[in-house]
Structures are given as structure tokens and as C-alpha cells.
Amino acid sequence: MNVRSELLSQLPLRENLRGLSPYGxxxxxxxxxxxxxxxxxxxPQTVIDAIAQEVSKAAATLNRYPDREFVELRELLAKYLGHDLDRENIWAANGSNEILQQILQAFGGPGRSVMSFGPTYSMYPLLASGTDTEYIAGQRADDFTLSADSAAAQVREHTPNIVFLCSPNNPTGTALGLDVIEAVYEAASETNAMVIVDEAYAEFSLANTKSALSLLGGRQRLIVSRTMSKAFGLAGARVGYLAAAPEVTDAIRLVRLPYHLSAVTQATAIAALKNVDxxxxxxxxxxxxxxxxxxxxxxxxxxxxxxxxxxxxxxxxxxxxxxxxxxxxxxxxxxxxxxxxxxxxxxxxxxxxxxxxxxxxxxxxxxx
The missing domain is CATH 3.90.1150.10 (Aspartate Aminotransferase, domain 1)
Incomplete structure (x- = not known):
């Protein structure tokens, strides 16, 4: 154990965080x-210029707090996603990791659990630890696929409060069929659990792959998370967002920090969405x-x-x-x-x- 680790061990850290390493x-x-x-x-230079112009406008009012509801950004994100969504269906944060963290803050926590199916995104158990939510590691087949029957059976066996489905999956890259998402949602309905489909890479999907956005109608506990880091090339801007029933965004407001999305971040994302093509x-x-x-x-x-x-x-x-x-x-x-x-x-x-x-x-x- 090095000196820094020894000093860390002396702090009154939460027990479930001891021995962990930060993601990276x-x-x-x-x-x-x-x-x-x-x-x-x-x-593209055109997009750089557009971002610079929007950020310059935002800079003139940086002495004031940003729009806490980031209305223009949510309207543009809803228009981009389509599927009859409007701004009431949309929430955004500093990267999709913060979106997932806010979901866990609202629906997870001590005495609750979140399940996903490995190998999958390695941040899920770390986000669970950070919110003191038990992490349940579900299993995929030997070829890393996940069938509807297997996923639903595992959800029924472990009865998690939250299920994360990564589609396309990281690190394997393959998307889930809508039948898997529907089966998991039905199984999760038996215990009133939330189902989150993490679609960080959705824009790169093959032509016959369908988004879980098409399943949102009538499914109150289904959330689809996205990011502007990948397809939009804005990894450095840190913009993630979700689409869900309006009452889900109301739930997230209960745990979000005030003015959490800076004026500069909002301006950058707005400029990008105005140049989406x-x-x-x-x-x-x-x-x-x-x-x-x-x-x-x-x-x-x-x-x-x-x-x-x-x-x-x-x-x-x-x-x-x-x-x-x-x-x-x-x-x-x-x-x-x-x-x-x-x-x-x-x-x-x-x-x-x-x-x-x-x-x-x-x-x-x-x-x-």
C-alpha cells in the first residue's frame, strides 16, 4: 500500500467505497x-464558428445563473429525437454518466438494487457504489448475447429496483432487440422497477436496428439515455440527456443540483443541434x-x-x-x-x- 492509499484508508469513507479504484x-x-x-x-469549422457565436452570447450574461430548465436545449433535443416527444419528455445533464447517476439518486440508494448484464459498461457498478445502491451482475451467453427469455428470467429471479440495458452494448458493440427490452420491462413491471436503455452509441447502429425510443409510449418506467459525446463529437462538452415520461423528468428534478447545466454547456449543445446535419x-x-x-x-x-x-x-x-x-x-x-x-x-x-x-x-x- 502506498502512502496516499494509507492516508485514504484513515478517512471515514463509506464502507462500500473502500478498496475501489476510480473509473478511467x-x-x-x-x-x-x-x-x-x-x-x-x-x-467542422462551420460548427466551431456556430459554437463560438453561441458561447459569446452566453458570456455576456455569465454573471447570472443559467436557465435552470434549459428550455431551448430540451426543445431542440426533442425535435432531434422525434417519436412525438416534446420538451417535457427530455432531461439533460453533464454527460450521460450524470444522467445515470441522477436516475440512481432518484430511484436507487440504500436498500435498493440495480442490475445489468456483463460484460457491459464498467461505470454501472461504480455509479451504484457512489449512490450506495446494490449492484447485481446479470449474465450473458458465452458469445456475449442476451436473449429476451434469459434477461427476463434473471430480472424475475433477482427483483432489482432498476435495470440498465446497454444497447449497443459497451464493450461488445451489439444492440439488443426490442424483444429483449419489452421482456425486461414486463418482468420489471412485477416489482415496479425502472428500466433504463443506455443508447450512447445509437446513431452508429446498423440500418435494421430499432431504437428503444419507439417503445416509450405507454411505458411509464422506461427511460432511454443518450449522449452528445459520440456521434456529435462533443466529448469535451459533457452533454447527456434522457427521454422518458414527463413524471420521470419531474423525479429527476428532485435530485438535480440547482443550475447544474452551465450557460456555456447549453450554448455549445444548442449550436451543435442547430447544425446537426x-x-x-x-x-x-x-x-x-x-x-x-x-x-x-x-x-x-x-x-x-x-x-x-x-x-x-x-x-x-x-x-x-x-x-x-x-x-x-x-x-x-x-x-x-x-x-x-x-x-x-x-x-x-x-x-x-x-x-x-x-x-x-x-x-x-x-x-x-
């Missing part, structure tokens, strides 16, 4: 960073590179998962850490999620993708 992928300064699923394309044009290029990665990895004898996201999860590696290190030595960082025989890579620009594939080919050839 390695932050290593290399030329090609394909490890945290960012949109690696720079924002320019930003989403990059999504098609990212999907092209993602599909290129899947195709090439298959040709190399590896086992990439079907991807509805901006990243590719792949197996078939005898020594994934050696591959990870070999890529890093060449100035390329991807993600080792600690799942045996697998790695995960973000689909970057065409040049970044080419560099990754060429170096990976070299490393695999050297292992033969």
Missing part, C-alpha cells in the same frame, strides 16, 4: 488514440471505417462481433496484451477490457484506421 481508461499521449470511443474527426454526416464515414475494420479482422482470422457502435470488439487473440503493447509501441492505443482473448478498437478516421490495420497485420504475422 489509460490516458497515454500517442498520435492515434482509439481506446475510449471518441469521435476522432475534428468538428453537418455533424451526423461524419457518422456515415465512421460507420464505413467500422465496417472496414470488421471485414479486415475477419480476413485476418480474428472474430469481430457485429457492431452497432463506433467501435469493434474482437476475439481470437492468443496474447491480446502483446498485441495491445505492439500497437502502443507504434503510437496507437486501443482498449484492453480485460476479457480473455479480446480487445476493442474505436473506428477512427480513414488514416487512423489504416494505421491500426496495417500495424495489427504486422503483429499477427510476427506471431505465426
Amino acid at each position: 481508461a489509460p490516458q497515454i499521449d500517442v498520435p492515434i488514440q482509439l481506446n475510449v470511443n471518441e469521435n476522432t474527426h475534428p468538428l 453537418l455533424l451526423l454526416a461524419q457518422v456515415e464515414e465512421i460507420k464505413t471505417q467500422r465496417d472496414r475494420i470488421v471485414s479486415t479482422l475477419t480476413e485476418l482470422g480474428l472474430k469481430p462481433s457485429v457492431s452497432d457502435s463506433n467501435f469493434v470488439f474482437f476475439g481470437g487473440l492468443d496474447d491480446p496484451h502483446a498485441i495491445w503493447q505492439g500497437l502502443l509501441d507504434a503510437g496507437i492505443i486501443i482498449r484492453d477490457n480485460g476479457i480473455a482473448g479480446t480487445l476493442r478498437v474505436t473506428a477512427g478516421t480513414e488514416a487512423e484506421t489504416t494505421a491500426f490495420l496495417e500495424r495489427l497485420t504486422e503483429l499477427l504475422s510476427a506471431q505465426k
